[in-house]
Amino acid sequence: MLIRVEIGIDAPGIDSLLRRTFNGDGEADLVRELREDGLITLGVVATDDEGHVVGYVAFSPVSVExxxxxxxxxAPLAVDESYRGQGLARQMVYEGLDSLNEFGYAAVVTLGEPALYSRFGFERAAQYDLRCRWPGTEEAFMVHRLADDALNGVHGLVEYSDHFNRF
Structure with missing residues (x-):
């Protein structure tokens, strides 16, 4: 198993993984469009011993107010069904957080399962008066600070790129 930054040759494997994992085209189309528009800040893949993509996590820019x-x-985070329960998601997310921290990014938000993301150090964003545009997501919208002062004086609407509004 190898966890690394995605490279161009990974795109078809990422696409296939996302279509299998999410039983449809939405996430795969989202990642393809983000990639085409240069909006993937960081993509982390996990590959098996044959080089097949078995895990993926993408990070893209957001704005606050x-x-x-x-x-x-x-978003998204995907692990091939046959590799779940082995800590692969945790390893990919931590690799991504470490890299983003090194690059000087201040914080990461996500909309996902609180039980999963809290294990990665994410906290409910609502407790910092942060929200996203989708109603009913107060429990699932989470934030992870990379810089100690990332949340100081920051509150309001966190907006993803328009690509996320189409899916």
Missing amino acids: GEELQWVGL
């Missing part, structure tokens, strides 16, 4: 604050959104 219209300001660019060196924040990114984590």
Whole structure:
């Protein structure tokens, strides 16, 4: 198993993984469009011994109240069914968080299962008066600070790129 930054040759494997994992085209189309528009800040893949993509996590820019604050959104996160329960998602997310921290990013947000993401150090964003545009997501919208002062004086609407509004 190898966990690394995605490269161009990984695109078909990522696409296939996302279509299998999410039983449809939405996430695969989202990632393809983000990639085509240069909006993937960081993509992390896990490959098996034959080089097949068995895990993927993408990070893309977000703004807070219209300001660019060196924040990114984590989405999507996918692990091939045969590799689940082995800590692969945790390893990919941590690899991504470490790299983003090294690159100087301040915070990461995600919309996902609180029980999963809290294990990765994410907290409910609502407790910091942060929200996303989708109603009913207060429990699932989460934030992870990379910089100690990332949340100081920051509150309001966190917006993903328009690509996320189409799916």
